[in-house]
Amino acid sequence: MKTLLRSQILTSFWRRQGPPGALHRHGRLLGAPISAKYRVLQSHGEQQLPEHFNYASDVLDKWSQVEKDGKRPPNPAFWWINGRGGEVRWSFEELGALSRKAANVLSDHCGLRKGDRLIIILPRIPEWWLVTVACMRTGVVAIPGTSQLTAKDIQYRLQASRARCIITTDALAPAVDSVAAECPFLETKLMVSEGKRDGWLNFSGLCKEASADHTCVKTKLQDPMVTFFTSGTTGAPKMVEHSQGSMGFRPIRHDRYWLDLTPSDTMWCTTDTGWVVASIGSLFDPWALGSCVFVHHLPQVDSTTLLNTLSRFPVTAILGVPTLFRMLVQSDLTSYKFMSLKYCLSGGEPLNPEVMEQWKTKTGLDIYEMYGQTETDNPEKTAATERGSFYITGDRGRKDEDGYIWFVGRDDDIMNSAGYRIGPFEVESALLEHPAVAEAAAVSSPDPFRGEVVKAFIVLSLNYTSQDKEKLTRELQEHVKKVTAPYKYPRKVEFVRELPKTITGKIRRNELRKKEWGDV
Structure with a gap:
């Protein structure tokens, strides 16, 4: 696949080990429920962009309607397991109803309004997806965080973002309480647990009682949508803000796709919910294509669990960090058969060519590498790195005789x-x-x-x-x-x-x- 360096909405490029080939199907958004206006934009990438866009109403709710009309395969939109018999399946219609309930909780019980910030520190549990979609419906800016954050990390993120609300589990609630006094702007604390804790609202209980009627706010393409904290070479982690366009409209607008998915496919992104790859690989991009998002709770990531899951469930595409594949190729793969798996994707850092070759030999499948930068939404720094239609990433790469650009490594201290x-x-x-x-x-x-x-x-x-x-x-x-x-x-x-x-x-x-x- 030819590498593209673009700076319009989200700068990213991908490389593939082996002969060139299209990971997507000639840039077509297969079966996506987008209006004629968006299809024109998709086919003519440089034309005028729409002023307003909201991923929840313009993508998810459209898929819900396609589902009602019987024009989508019967597989779920969301499929979660915990490895101990627990299982959750939602259709797009059910996702819509539950996320509207969650949106009403954010609005009615937390007093959050468009532009307010909410820190979400949750593991791979269904509530992470509900809250994230609820933020889209209310215009609240979601700030994901990994569950490994310490009290000091949480305090820094609260103070830097001035978030009015935080939602987490009972395991991290004590850490939040230990720093809450230093964050007077923090007005509401939500806990995903059946238990009670002083000063905390029970999210699950409130969702059960909330109304499923909610009118999605109207958002512009450049309105803030989600903020990530990313480590910098100097100083503490930096806030990187993404808009409705850079996260939600990007998979619709781009004339090339890194996921060759259809509404019949099932996508499993194994990364932690605190990272941008999880948002892209387990929410925005697969749902834009109408695919099923598959999630395993994975409290502990181990080869046996991963391989058994790939063997037992109809996962057609898996995305993980290189460590995952390095771990898997050390296992005896002859006793596992992946009946449905078609695509394997890696992101976050370069993957050793040796691992790619071993995986190909043992499974017959290629590993496609995804490359992107979180840092493209600071206006001043982004402008300083643009050269005409190119964005200077600051990373090292090489260009081969066919004009393909290959990523070599970072050129900074990260x-x-x-x-x-x-x-x-x-x-x-x-x-x-x-x-x-x-x-x-x-x-x-x-x-x-x-x-x-x-x-x-x-x-x-x-x-x-x-x-x-x-x-x-x-x-x-x-x-x-x-x-x-x-x-x-x-x-x-x-x-x-x-x-x-x-x-x-x-x-x-x-x-x-x-x-x-x-x-x-």
Whole structure:
């Protein structure tokens, strides 16, 4: 598939290992219930865009009508399992009714209005999809977060976004309460649980009692829709805001599609709900094509669960981080048969060609790689990176003799471990809070399983130079896990006398990174 670099709505490009070929079917949106106006836009990508658009009313509700008319296959729109016998199936019509109930909860009980912000910290449970769609119906800006966030992480996100409401599980409720006093603008706390907790509203109970009648707000293409916190090379994570156009209208408007799905297909995106890939791969794009979104709760990601699920359920497309495929190819795949699987997609970081070849040999299936950048909605920075019709990503790539562009790696200090984006500043700041650390630098280091991991170079304080280094390493790792999200801790630690620096005193992370990666 030819690579496109575009800066109109969402800049992204994809690469495929192996011979060129179209992952989509000649750019056609197969069976999608879009108006003639949108079909014209789809066929003539540069024509004028509509002023108003709302994904809930213009996509999901249209599929609901197609369903009522009997023009869509009988497979569900949403299919959730927990691996212990629990199962939820919704048609588009049922999704519509339940999300309207959730929308009324946000409006009537939480007092949220168009433009307000709601932080959603939920695992892979059906309520995440209900709340996200409810935000679209009310015009509330959704802010997803991974369930691994600590109290400090939650406090930062609350203060940076000034969110008026937060919804999470009973497991994270205590962490929210511990920082709520520092966030006076936080007016409402919703908990997804059958239990009760002082100061919290029970989302599930309120949804049962809420009316299913709700009028979707009118939103413009450029109105904010969802905000992600993404790790930066300096400072704390940055808020990246996406509009109705960049997230909701993008899969309809683009003349090329990275998913070759139809209303008969079932899409399984395995990534954590806190990341943009989950929003794209398990909500916006498959539902734009009328496909079934399949979800496994996956409290623990393991090969046996993944392979059994692919064997037992009619999943036609799976999307996961490279770590998932690196893990799966280590299993004995001869005892599993994937009767329905057609497409395998990877995103979040580059996947080793060796893993692609092993997967192809063992399953007969190619792995398609998805590439995109969350950072294209800051107007000033985006404008500074545009060159005519091209967007300068800041990443490294190469162009082959056929004109195809191949992604090589990031050209900044961001670390991408098993699909988790980690900024060096966050790790270094956590380490510097420990009395043993005088200076610290965090860079990526190659890892055969995760692709890359965080490695910390540490200059010790004078009082700690004679301590047991192995014991101190474990202590520092546990310290970082407690101070920030656990996935950010340095899996490798090296104690050094000094760190390389520029003449102005800035740490030269590029030298340390080159030491780890060599000339790769």
